[in-house]
Amino acid sequence: xxxxxxxxxxLIDRIKSMIGRHGDDVRIGIGDDAAxxxxxxxxxxxxxxVLVENVHFTNEIPPHSIGYKSIAVNxxxxxxxxxxxxxxxxxxxxxxxxxIDFVDEMYKGMIDCxxxxxAGIVGGNMSRSxxxxxxxxxxxxxxxxxxxxxxTASVGDSILVTGSLGGSAAGLLAIEKGIVDxxxxxxxxxxxxxxxxxxxxxxSRFLAxxxxxxxxxxxxxLFLDLSxxxxxxxxxxxxxxxxxxVALEAKEIKKAIDCNPLNLALSGGEDxxxxxxxxxxxxxxxxESLMIETGTxxxxxxxxxxxxxxxxxxxxxxxxxxxxxxxDHFKGAK
Amino acid sequence: xxxxxxxxxxLIDRIKSMIGRHGDDVRIGIGDDAAxxxxxxxxxxxxxxVLVENVHFTNEIPPHSIGYKSIAVNxxxxxxxxxxxxxxxxxxxxxxxxxIDFVDEMYKGMIDCxxxxxAGIVGGNMSRSxxxxxxxxxxxxxxxxxxxxxxTASVGDSILVTGSLGGSAAGLLAIEKGIVDxxxxxxxxxxxxxxxxxxxxxxSRFLAxxxxxxxxxxxxxLFLDLSxxxxxxxxxxxxxxxxxxVALEAKEIKKAIDCNPLNLALSGGEDxxxxxxxxxxxxxxxxESLMIETGTxxxxxxxxxxxxxxxxxxxxxxxxxxxxxxxDHFKGAK
Numbered sequence: 001x002x003x004x005x006x007x008x009x010x011l012i013d014r015i016k017s018m019i020g021r022h023g024d025d026v027r028i029g030i031g032d033d034a035a036x037x038x039x040x041x042x043x044x045x046x047x048x049x050v051l052v053e054n055v056h057f058t059n060e061i062p063p064h065s066i067g068y069k070s071i072a073v074n075x076x077x078x079x080x081x082x083x084x085x086x087x088x089x090x091x092x093x094x095x096x097x098x099x100i101d102f103v104d105e106m107y108k109g110m111i112d113c114x115x116x117x118x119a120g121i122v123g124g125n126m127s128r129s130x131x132x133x134x135x136x137x138x139x140x141x142x143x144x145x146x147x148x149x150x151x152t153a154s155v156g157d158s159i160l161v162t163g164s165l166g167g168s169a170a171g172l173l174a175i176e177k178g179i180v181d182x183x184x185x186x187x188x189x190x191x192x193x194x195x196x197x198x199x200x201x202x203x204s205r206f207l208a209x210x211x212x213x214x215x216x217x218x219x220x221x222l223f224l225d226l227s228x229x230x231x232x233x234x235x236x237x238x239x240x241x242x243x244x245x246v247a248l249e250a251k252e253i254k255k256a257i258d259c260n261p262l263n264l265a266l267s268g269g270e271d272x273x274x275x276x277x278x279x280x281x282x283x284x285x286x287x288e289s290l291m292i293e294t295g296t297x298x299x300x301x302x303x304x305x306x307x308x309x310x311x312x313x314x315x316x317x318x319x320x321x322x323x324x325x326x327x328d329h330f331k332g333a334k
Numbered sequence: 335x336x337x338x339x340x341x342x343x344x345l346i347d348r349i350k351s352m353i354g355r356h357g358d359d360v361r362i363g364i365g366d367d368a369a370x371x372x373x374x375x376x377x378x379x380x381x382x383x384v385l386v387e388n389v390h391f392t393n394e395i396p397p398h399s400i401g402y403k404s405i406a407v408n409x410x411x412x413x414x415x416x417x418x419x420x421x422x423x424x425x426x427x428x429x430x431x432x433x434i435d436f437v438d439e440m441y442k443g444m445i446d447c448x449x450x451x452x453a454g455i456v457g458g459n460m461s462r463s464x465x466x467x468x469x470x471x472x473x474x475x476x477x478x479x480x481x482x483x484x485x486t487a488s489v490g491d492s493i494l495v496t497g498s499l500g501g502s503a504a505g506l507l508a509i510e511k512g513i514v515d516x517x518x519x520x521x522x523x524x525x526x527x528x529x530x531x532x533x534x535x536x537x538s539r540f541l542a543x544x545x546x547x548x549x550x551x552x553x554x555x556l557f558l559d560l561s562x563x564x565x566x567x568x569x570x571x572x573x574x575x576x577x578x579x580v581a582l583e584a585k586e587i588k589k590a591i592d593c594n595p596l597n598l599a600l601s602g603g604e605d606x607x608x609x610x611x612x613x614x615x616x617x618x619x620x621x622e623s624l625m626i627e628t629g630t631x632x633x634x635x636x637x638x639x640x641x642x643x644x645x646x647x648x649x650x651x652x653x654x655x656x657x658x659x660x661x662d663h664f665k666g667a668k
Contacts, residue, residue: 003437004430008460011437018441019455025420026456035457037421039475042376046456048423048471052463086359087371089382091469096338103337103345107352121353122360122380123369126342129386135425135469137382141373 031232032150033080033216034140043147045140047077053132060175063102065195066134067109073219074138075117075199076272080217081149082208083142084201085119090136093129106134117201146208148276153214153233157277157304160286162203162296165222166250166261167193169268174249179256190249197272203296204274210289211282221269226310229275236307241266242315245299266312277304365566366484367414367550368474377481379474381411387466394509397436399529400468401443407553408472409451409533410606414551415483416542417476418535419453424470427463440468451535480542482610487548487567491611491638494620496537496630499556500584500595501527503602508583513590524583531606537630538608544623545616555603560644563609570641575600576649579633600646611638 003011012030022029027043028036034047051057051070075085090110094103114121119138171194173179179190204215214233218225222244230237241262250261250268278286287298305311312320337345346364356363361377362370368381385391385404409419424444428437448455453472505528507513513524538549548567552559556578564571575596584595584602612620621632639645646654 001434002430003428003432003434006434011434012460014434014438015441015458018438019445022456023454026454029454029456030458035421035423037456037473039373039376039378039420039473042373042378044373044376044378044473046421046423046471046473048425048457048469049459050425050427050461050467050469052427052461052467054464055462086373087369087380089369089380089471091382091384091471093384093386093467094337096336098337100335100337100340100345100348104348104352107349111353120357120360120363122356122363122371123382124349124364125383126346127384127386128389129465129467130388131464133384133386133427133463133467133469135382135384135467137380137423137425137471139371139373139378139380 028149033077036081036142036147043142045078045081045083045142046137047074048135048137049074049077050133050135061195063105064109067106068113068196070134070136071110071113072197072199073272074136075119075201076197076217076219078138078140079199079201079204080215080274081140081142082146082204082215083140085117085138085140087139088114088119088121088136090121090124090134092124093127093133095130095132096128098132117199146205148204148208148212148215150214150216150229150232153229153235153277153304155235155304155306156280157213158280158283158300159226159237159239159302159304160276160278160283160298160300161222161245162200162274162298163271164245164247164297165218165271165273166265166268167247168197168270169264170247170249170253171195173253173257173259177257179253190252193247193249194270197270199272200274200296203290203294206290206293207274207276207286210286211278213277215274215276218271218273218275219269221267222265222275223267223310225275229277230308230310236305237302237310238305239302239310239312240315241312241320243299243301245297362483367411370415370476370481377476379412379415379417379476380471381408382469382471383408383411384467384469395529397439398443401440402447402530404468404470405444405447406531406533407606408470409453409535410531410551410553412472412474413533413535413538414549414608415474415476416480416538416549417474419451419472419474421473422448422453422455422470424455424458424468426458427461427467429464429466430462432466451533480539482538482542482546482549484548484550484563484566487563487569487611487638489569489638489640490614491547492614492617492634493560493571493573493636493638494610494612494617494632494634495556495579496534496608496632497605498579498581498631499552499605499607500599500602501581502531502604503598504581504583504587505529507587507591507593511591513587524586527581527583528604531604533606534608537624537628540624540627541608541610541620544620546610546612549608549610552605552607552609553603555601556599556609557601557644559609563611564642564644570639570643570645571636572639572645572647573636574649575646575654577633577635579631
């Protein structure tokens, strides 16, 4: 049997059961956005993520952005746990004919992102390969009261999401289709969210203080990442699709390309916004307070229910007919 | 200019100067076998290394060994710092048509290696790629009195090496040339050191107590790794080639293939033995005590001198005429 036949999530489950129980110094192991381990009383978050040429980026993406993004996606995992990033390791595999200028620009992007989030590149490794592979590991710290997991959603919780969704997918479409200055948007604005995602460190830590329960960052897609929360928390979810905050970029790109902005928001992925749950009582306060504190929007999009899986509904409560989709690295569905 | 034109070490230097000064919580940054960082008083070692298909292994290498080795080479970096490994992150990039059996076997190898060194796999990541790339990050702990660096060699120090050298390169040759049961050696014995390297955790910590000074593991080659110590310590080194402990495997393979066992020992790399310096007074005691304590040989092969670079001499003190060689990932020289 091939890897493509069982898919990424099943493969991770398979490996998780092979590895089995962890030692006492492992608070959170495989299956969340980051691991939480203990060193003589200090709790440390550990996460690793990779960008592969022609899978996560093409040669149309500027090297500065590739470098920036390779760090940002990892810092987003630290944000999803309620932590702050500290140290970065960069493992870089490059073809021998890579231009030094490309490497320089990529590192400038990495350094810019590290500085933005007060983290430091402390080590790494370099190797030869036939395609560019950038593997980044980030450590972080988190106070017990700020620590958030996927597995703590409760029936009756509101489901909330920061910022807007579909902006990254719209930017990717704009790059793939070579659209510049169309749809009333300047190209740079249209593709910015794809090239320079924000990691919601400040927002996540502020929302933790206000009572967020389960938290994850949206890397694969709203649909898949909410499914992960449901699976980990042993609950179901109902989303009112009319409440999903569709990014302006996703609406703008429709003027130039035949696409469905809601589809981009629901299954586009790579927005790196926070997906979280909180009690209904807290939700309203969180929406107002987050805007005042950080200027970041927070939208209530649905509710945690008994059962399993994610159901999509119309504003009138009817079943929304939408094909389950999202990005599975091995199945490659989009 | 291309990456291949400036080489791995120069590229790392270039990046190191771009990144600049570290924060106060970074005790050792880029340029040693592992970084040493601090979390609220706990000192933590961090290291990352990658195995790339067709660069570090071919499809002739059993997947169990690939998995085992991907962890062992990182644990060897922890050994070089005098530490103990704790946690492991595995970032795996795989072609979609990879067999699940291959992945299973590889993880069994990883788990076997992790168990052997009392470390736990706590997280990771999975992605699609066109060739197999296994990136491993390992954390570790080290007591201040056991911490060892590359930069602390002193003029007059003896240069010592654990075990024997050239065994891994001999095994690789045996695999590449398809040699089985030749040269009086069973194939499994001949290739074992290449497939299942040992990380010298116990030896490094024991030698630290006996007074080792600069320590590094031999991953690139004796020549290149000793050059690293010289550069970091601002000293030179003289090696008496007749004292280099050439591995039995390197001598045996000569019976089947035209090669120079000393060349394999000097520039083969991937032996993951410890290369260290110590005062001449300590060296004799270390050799005897290490054998008694661990059963591992320790050989005195030369001396740290003023100046720079590595000089090779004959037993009679004459210059040894040997082309500088070793494995530079970008230059690809061997």
